[in-house]
Amino acid sequence: MSINALQAIKQDTLSEHVFQQIKEDIITGVIPQGQKIGEAGLAKSYDISRGPLREALHKLESINLVDRRPHSGSRVITLDFAMMQDVYQMREAMEGFATRLACIAMSQSDIDNLYRLLEKHESSIKQSEGKRYLQQEGSLDFHYYIFSKCQNQWLIDYLNNKLYQVLRMCRHRSSQMPFRVEPALHDHYAIVDAINNRDPELAEILMRRHISGAWKIVKNLLDKEKIEE
Amino acid sequence: MSINALQAIKQDTLSEHVFQQIKEDIITGVIPQGQKIGEAGLAKSYDISRGPLREALHKLESINLVDRRPHSGSRVITLDFAMMQDVYQMREAMEGFATRLACIAMSQSDIDNLYRLLEKHESSIKQSEGKRYLQQEGSLDFHYYIFSKCQNQWLIDYLNNKLYQVLRMCRHRSSQMPFRVEPALHDHYAIVDAINNRDPELAEILMRRHISGAWKIVKNLLDKEKIEE
DNA sequence: AATACTCATATTGTCAACAATAATTAAAAT
């Protein structure tokens, strides 16, 4: 099950449907960062009335993808350095913790599934050289599979519905730039090995290190970006 | 500045105002747990139309105080054992982390303020024997003061606007029952001492232990409750 | 020229009527 498939549920109402749609448009950059959002305009372009649109905007605010100020309006967030640092710092702590819990709670068949998932990633990397964005989305599936087994509904909810949404936004921002994906796969194997050995502390540490490594890469890209302009 | 004062800002719109009001009514038990919420009824009793009320309900959903199911309606959450365990587990991890960050970032005058705050609590405990709920609210101020200095806006936001709201609800639920507050004060002093010594690891550990201790007390109360019925 | 003020305009907040869906009740069939 893909992480995107999971988000597709619950689109029973207009408000939910348009919420998902706008969310994807923000994450993929169709609506650019910092863009001011006029309710009337968006309502027309998504072909709904302002009521459901406002509800969608509230939901977008609740997952920190838009800022809303009373009587003034909404705008898409801008991923500045401080925000990305906050997000990665948060992710390191929370997903590390989730990994520890998952290591304790996982069944053996869960672990087997993880190994199979990694093998699929490995072969898909060999086949499709250069399609880094897809490969990264695959990596999200790996992370999701682990923390979804931590058995703490609040933790799962926060990681899945808040942190990972801006995270995907970050990745889209920096997906143009080249970097290697093989090291990540190596990290992933080490994490699953730790889980397989039922070593929660090590699993947590490896996951935290993996994430802080990802942040270092992103940070370097941001620095380079700044120098070049 | 009290934690409640902080929540009082931003009541510029009807929707915000009624959101705060309903939130307090849920937390303090005026609207009981598990209660089914009819939009029409609530709108009349708070004397607004259904539009702003619906927005308020969405906000309440986003801080996990009500469940909303499409076409079916909303109901106040019920604090069962599993949920409270999730919340305390989450709090232990996140507030522990926040304490570590705050320990690094705090200025000396911040630390002085913390000591003064504790002295105030100490004298207020001696004066008002038995008024446990107020004392607990004071303890929230202590916790808020620390994590608000962690310099991670996402972390502050989550602790303040999500976790601490259900936490207050938990406390209200168990505030009838007697237990001692002096040990908590002792814990608080130990935490501030660790911060004052600029020992982030120890500060985190002490905070985590303090919170998991609180959870053990609550858990025992819940068990006793179950046995007695 | 720069700042403060007023008014016009555009945008957001609120309301009440309408449409669509789910829950409930009653009837019918097994």
Add this chain to the structure above:
DNA sequence: ATTTTAATTATTGTTGACAATATGAGTATT
């Protein structure tokens, strides 16, 4: 008597009009 089905009712979702507020242009004043 129990289960299934159909229709009724009550509740939620959606819409467009109206009210309140902020933004911005233009004018006056220092």
